[in-house]
Amino acid sequence: MKKISKNLVVVTLSIALAASxxxxxxxxxxxxxxxxxxxxxxAVSKDTGADTSGDTAKEAADDASEDKAFExxxxxxxxxxNASYAILxxxxxxxxxxxxxxxxxxxxxxxxxxxxxxAWGVTDRTSADETLDWILTEGHxxxxxxxxxxxxxxxxxxxxxxxENYLIVEFEETPEDAEFDMMTYNMYKEFGExxxxxxDYCRALSLLxxxxxxxxxxxxxxxxxxxxxxxxVQPLFTSWDELIxxxxxxxxxxxxxxxxxxxxxxxxxxxxxxxxFRVDYNTTxxxxx
Numbered sequence: 001m002k003k004i005s006k007n008l009v010v011v012t013l014s015i016a017l018a019a020s021x022x023x024x025x026x027x028x029x030x031x032x033x034x035x036x037x038x039x040x041x042x043a044v045s046k047d048t049g050a051d052t053s054g055d056t057a058k059e060a061a062d063d064a065s066e067d068k069a070f071e072x073x074x075x076x077x078x079x080x081x082n083a084s085y086a087i088l089x090x091x092x093x094x095x096x097x098x099x100x101x102x103x104x105x106x107x108x109x110x111x112x113x114x115x116x117x118x119a120w121g122v123t124d125r126t127s128a129d130e131t132l133d134w135i136l137t138e139g140h141x142x143x144x145x146x147x148x149x150x151x152x153x154x155x156x157x158x159x160x161x162x163x164e165n166y167l168i169v170e171f172e173e174t175p176e177d178a179e180f181d182m183m184t185y186n187m188y189k190e191f192g193e194x195x196x197x198x199x200d201y202c203r204a205l206s207l208l209x210x211x212x213x214x215x216x217x218x219x220x221x222x223x224x225x226x227x228x229x230x231x232x233v234q235p236l237f238t239s240w241d242e243l244i245x246x247x248x249x250x251x252x253x254x255x256x257x258x259x260x261x262x263x264x265x266x267x268x269x270x271x272x273x274x275x276x277f278r279v280d281y282n283t284t285x286x287x288x289x
Contacts, residue, residue: 075288079279085206086276112214139200148188199250
């Protein structure tokens with residue numbers, strides 16, 4: 001038996017800015033990405049000769065506050081979305097308390113389009129929809145379930161103690177492949193066929209933020225769909241720890257490697273002053289945009 005192939009590469013934002021131009025896809029972005037003129041469109045413009053005292057200053061402050069509120073950075077529902085993939089956002093050096101991870105703009109749009117093309121094969125709205133549909137209806141959890149069932153049947157035939165050697169002898173697997181299959185079997189045996197569901201759902205939510213930044217979805221479309229997915233995911237787990245455990249198991253299944261580094265990132269986020277998981281996992285999810 002051969003392992004299920006992983007036909008998607010890890011979703012990492014490979015963004016590098018230099019003189020407001022796209023220079024390549026080899027590095028993660030800085031924590032405070034540069035902004036091009038388009039990303040500043042919502043800012044309050046200032047004229048050096050204008051009187052900004054009194055009511056005028058208050059109106060400007062109110063406008064700025066409304067802009068920030070629309071970004072959803074301080075609403076519990078949008079923060080719930082952000083938290084679900086905060087580990088990835090943090091790994092990419094971006095703002096895990098901001099939907100999309102950075103301020104939108106033309107340069108960022110081009111970079112996200114390039115990332116989606118190379119990492120997911122997404123090049124437009126149609127392929128974006130198709131990829132999202134795949135991850136929501138199948139994803140890696142379907143591969144995991146099929147593999148787990150097959151391994152369980154083999155274990156029943158040859159015995160759990162002989163399963164690893166059975167895979168090497170009868171199916172000519174390498175020791176490394178057999179070891180990976182044993183990890184899958186043990187994960188399936190302990191947590192069942194839904195062991196890695198959190199992996200797919202968290203990635204679906206992160207994809208929607210990518211689609212918004214790439215210009216394939218409007219912000220409202222991305223948030224509306226995120227709400228729909230979040231309402232499906234939330235009842236499946238009882239806490240952030242449970243969801244993230246499932247996400248990390250999925251990472252191990254997909255990447256075929258230990259998830260300790262991502263686990264460490266989660267622990268760092270939990271200890272951060274602006275911990276994205278400060279929002280109650282069981283908070284009422286509702287449209288706030």
